[in-house]
Amino acid sequence: MKRHAAISLPLFALLIGTGSAQSQDIKALEDAARAEGAIYSVGMPDGWANWKDTWAQLTEKYGLKHSDTDMSSGEEIAKFANEGVNATADIGDVGLEFGPIAVARGVTQPYKPTTWDDIPAWAKDADGHWIIGYTGTIAFLIAADVANPPASWADLLKGDYKVSMGMVGSGAQDNAAALAAAIAMGGSESDLRPGVELFAKLAEQGRLLANGVNPAMMEKGEVQVAPIWDFNALNYRDVVGRDKFKVVIPADGSVTSGYATIINKYAKQPNAAKLAREYILSDAGQINLANGYARPIRVDRLTLPAETTEKLLPAEQYAKARPINPELWTKKEATELTRLWRELVVPKL
Numbered sequence: 001m002k003r004h005a006a007i008s009l010p011l012f013a014l015l016i017g018t019g020s021a022q023s024q025d026i027k028a029l030e031d032a033a034r035a036e037g038a039i040y041s042v043g044m045p046d047g048w049a050n051w052k053d054t055w056a057q058l059t060e061k062y063g064l065k066h067s068d069t070d071m072s073s074g075e076e077i078a079k080f081a082n083e084g085v086n087a088t089a090d091i092g093d094v095g096l097e098f099g100p101i102a103v104a105r106g107v108t109q110p111y112k113p114t115t116w117d118d119i120p121a122w123a124k125d126a127d128g129h130w131i132i133g134y135t136g137t138i139a140f141l142i143a144a145d146v147a148n149p150p151a152s153w154a155d156l157l158k159g160d161y162k163v164s165m166g167m168v169g170s171g172a173q174d175n176a177a178a179l180a181a182a183i184a185m186g187g188s189e190s191d192l193r194p195g196v197e198l199f200a201k202l203a204e205q206g207r208l209l210a211n212g213v214n215p216a217m218m219e220k221g222e223v224q225v226a227p228i229w230d231f232n233a234l235n236y237r238d239v240v241g242r243d244k245f246k247v248v249i250p251a252d253g254s255v256t257s258g259y260a261t262i263i264n265k266y267a268k269q270p271n272a273a274k275l276a277r278e279y280i281l282s283d284a285g286q287i288n289l290a291n292g293y294a295r296p297i298r299v300d301r302l303t304l305p306a307e308t309t310e311k312l313l314p315a316e317q318y319a320k321a322r323p324i325n326p327e328l329w330t331k332k333e334a335t336e337l338t339r340l341w342r343e344l345v346v347p348k349l
Helices: 009-017 023-036 051-062 073-086 098-105 172-184 193-204 215-219 230-240 270-280 283-291 332-344
Strands: 038-042 065-069 091-095 130-143 225-229 245-248 254-264 321-323
Touching: 023 038, 023 051, 023 270, 038 051, 038 073, 038 270, 051 065, 051 270, 051 283, 073 091, 073 098, 073 254, 091 098, 091 270, 098 130, 098 254, 130 172, 130 230, 130 283, 172 193, 172 225, 172 254, 172 332, 193 332, 215 230, 225 230, 230 245, 254 270, 270 283
Parallel strands: 038 065, 038 091, 254 321
Antiparallel strands: 091 254, 130 225, 130 245, 130 254
């Protein structure tokens, strides 16, 4: 408790024990975080979603020393659970579907930032245990030399280009692409077969490549069309060159997921973690994410700088995108999707 000596015990208890924040509490939260002096994150590296600017600003404004250990969402939750009161991490960033899992494991603590009311209900836990900071929507990354480029999922069946797709069942991005295709082709979250059948037809035509996508592959001409998260697609496009690739959201439908902060129940720097969430969901923090091609959850409440807006897709492209149920992949649908992919697609690759 030595590092918290400057904070009165009643105030300190209030700060670490409450699940809500009022604007008049922010100065006390800042003081408590300064007293802690550090914040340790997992799954929030400098090179992802422009976290580097957020950490730099938290250090500059509040004197918080920071380091991150990059790991997957599942690994973050396991770390919180396994370390318990010996916690070495204060805050993490997990895929939307992992928020309810973290709560079920009992490894989170709540905090509602002052921007709470700006955040849609689907993008937050009712008690503030997890909150989406930025979204990802499945988009098409398309090489400029593709003839008759697709504008919709239905268009994919009309072309002669190759479609790159990772192994469904092994990652959130590929699962979401299959779900988006299913919804666009007349299915739903509980009827995934139409989406898997679309990819089965592509595989039958010899047009489905079972591989991931990265800028190096794009540079080599190994990627023609790929359904991936919009923030990945936009980033890769700018790395390789806007004259070589374009990005569109499928006009007949897509799905939106996102990444949520979770604060470790056993955090040694709980106030620094809460202040970090507060900052991430502030205008400044949201602009930082947008500068990393991640669409901020509060994008409709922000005035983005012109150079930041230029990195993102126009809002109208998201008209047919719908949010994923946060608990979808914890249900039987996840197992069913993997089973269908292995049954209908894998044999034809």
